[in-house]
Amino acid sequence: MKKIFFFLIICFPLFSQEYKKPPEVISSMIEAEPQPTLNFNNNGDLALMLRRDGYKSIEDLAIEELRIGGTRIDPVRYTSSRMTYYNSFSLLDINTGENIQLNHPKNGKFSFFSWSPDESKVAYTNTTEDGVELWITDIKTKQSRKVSDKYLNDILVSPFQWYNSGSDLLVSLRCNSDIPSIRTVPSGPIIQQTNNQIAPSRTYQDLIKNSNDEILFEHLSCIELHKISIDGKNSKFIEKGMIKDYDLSPNQDYLLIKKIKKPFSYLVPYYRFPYIVKTIDLNNKQEKTIADIPIDEVRPIGFDATRVGIRSVSWRNDKESELYWVEANDNGDPKVKSDGRDIVYTLKSPFNDKKEELLRTKLRYSNIRWSSGNYAILTERLWKNRNEVTSLVNVKDRSIEKVLFDRQYDDIYSDPGDPIYKKNEYNRNIIDIRKNSIVMIGQGGSPEGYRPFLSVLDLKSVSSKILFR
Numbered sequence: 001m002k003k004i005f006f007f008l009i010i011c012f013p014l015f016s017q018e019y020k021k022p023p024e025v026i027s028s029m030i031e032a033e034p035q036p037t038l039n040f041n042n043n044g045d046l047a048l049m050l051r052r053d054g055y056k057s058i059e060d061l062a063i064e065e066l067r068i069g070g071t072r073i074d075p076v077r078y079t080s081s082r083m084t085y086y087n088s089f090s091l092l093d094i095n096t097g098e099n100i101q102l103n104h105p106k107n108g109k110f111s112f113f114s115w116s117p118d119e120s121k122v123a124y125t126n127t128t129e130d131g132v133e134l135w136i137t138d139i140k141t142k143q144s145r146k147v148s149d150k151y152l153n154d155i156l157v158s159p160f161q162w163y164n165s166g167s168d169l170l171v172s173l174r175c176n177s178d179i180p181s182i183r184t185v186p187s188g189p190i191i192q193q194t195n196n197q198i199a200p201s202r203t204y205q206d207l208i209k210n211s212n213d214e215i216l217f218e219h220l221s222c223i224e225l226h227k228i229s230i231d232g233k234n235s236k237f238i239e240k241g242m243i244k245d246y247d248l249s250p251n252q253d254y255l256l257i258k259k260i261k262k263p264f265s266y267l268v269p270y271y272r273f274p275y276i277v278k279t280i281d282l283n284n285k286q287e288k289t290i291a292d293i294p295i296d297e298v299r300p301i302g303f304d305a306t307r308v309g310i311r312s313v314s315w316r317n318d319k320e321s322e323l324y325w326v327e328a329n330d331n332g333d334p335k336v337k338s339d340g341r342d343i344v345y346t347l348k349s350p351f352n353d354k355k356e357e358l359l360r361t362k363l364r365y366s367n368i369r370w371s372s373g374n375y376a377i378l379t380e381r382l383w384k385n386r387n388e389v390t391s392l393v394n395v396k397d398r399s400i401e402k403v404l405f406d407r408q409y410d411d412i413y414s415d416p417g418d419p420i421y422k423k424n425e426y427n428r429n430i431i432d433i434r435k436n437s438i439v440m441i442g443q444g445g446s447p448e449g450y451r452p453f454l455s456v457l458d459l460k461s462v463s464s465k466i467l468f469r
Contacts, residue, residue, distance in 0.1 A: 019058075030054065038092070041119045042423055045094050046139070048113060048122065050086040066220070067206035068213045070269020071155065073220055077131050078153040078174050085109035085127065091139065102137055104144045112159055116166045117427045121230070123169060125152060125159055134160060134171060136230055148232045150174070153223045156244045156270065164252055164427050168229050175222035175240060182212045208264050217264065218242060225255075239280065244271065250426030251320040254349060255280045256313065265295055272296035277313050279323075279351060288351045290323065303383040304334035304364050317428035318370040321349040324358065326365045334364070334384070341380075344368065358398050363389060370395075371431040372424060375459075377404070386410050392459055404462055416464065417442025417455065436460050444469060 021027055032054060039048040065081040066073045074081040089110060091100040104110075109127040116123065120140060126133045131151030137144040152159040153174045161170045208214055223243050227236040239246075242260035249256065260275045277291040291310040299305045306328050313325040324346045330338040340360025347355045363380035366388070370376045374396040381388045388409035394401045407414045417440035421429040431438055436459045444451040453469040 039113050047092045048089050049092050050089045052086045069217045079132050102142050117164050118166045156221050171226050171228050172223040180215045180219050214264050249315050249321040250428050254321050267297050300333035306332045308332050317430050323347045371433045412445030
């Protein structure tokens, strides 16, 4: 007897499914709003309360991202693709505790908050679907407005800087050029050259890989610096190019610029590409080249190694228009014995004279913080043994006067804190020295946990007294 089998195939329609939500007890914990960030004015009587989401939305995570030159870029908005934004902000009166509402764009993505020199206004950026906008909020009227219809570019640089007058801003705008066309077929092979030089190198992510990456990086990193009035009516072009850093001199007469140049590297990120350091006299447009920095692909082995030549060029906060920088005295090799690991130099405007040596460090230079008097505080470090030395520098005599702290920088229990700053006549941060003493503030790591503190450091006796813990 022949048996016949029938198979019944049932097809169910497939429907697109949405993301499922977890139980309320979990979602309420995940969606809880983080504590707001406080951005104080100099007087300490007002603070911006900046609020943000606890996580990024799916829309934010789904944006296009380019990884070139050691950066991760949003090519549509000309900003970092990993930027964290605030979604709202208000004004907190410290004396009364009142939370004052400010009128600002709804559902905004805010960043780069900066008080004006007279603290009557706050400038910030708002990132939209099309780009990064510059906005200002008036503290007195509580109203906000967009400064310009032009979009900013903050991929490599801070998007703006206040002029001391408070009526103008130096703004980094997108370069006025179309997105370049990209070849789908390579025009030729990628050629890299080697020689007999020993060249130890670290491994970096997201480097330039081909000519298409070069074209995109050159386009996306290009900015135009404009002086724009806060009402947006006046705009003055100053400079254009692949600028990775810019800073007005304290007296606003000069502009310091660090501009990337070709050739690009396929081995290191953009901050080790060749670049020019120059100043622009904003009164007569004269330019002065301070340094022509070559490509930085080869360094000695070790975390304490650095490149040869000028580095860390900046303005002195305590002077009208005086530069300072650091140069390695050991060819960048920490294994080489030398009379001072690094040398700090200064150069006065109009930058025609020879550089002057300020001091020599025993360890690798970390930073120097200026004061209103004849003193500064120098910090030097050595990664090999985690040693950190903080010294009092007599700027007038160009010498290190005494050691204030000699410690291991990863030992949080011995951390003396940082000096409290004040604004000088140039609206720059300087150490507030009073009666040969400075006030220090720190997190206060201890076996009982963090116990934040205020202390007074006597610069003569090098002794500290706790004011508050």
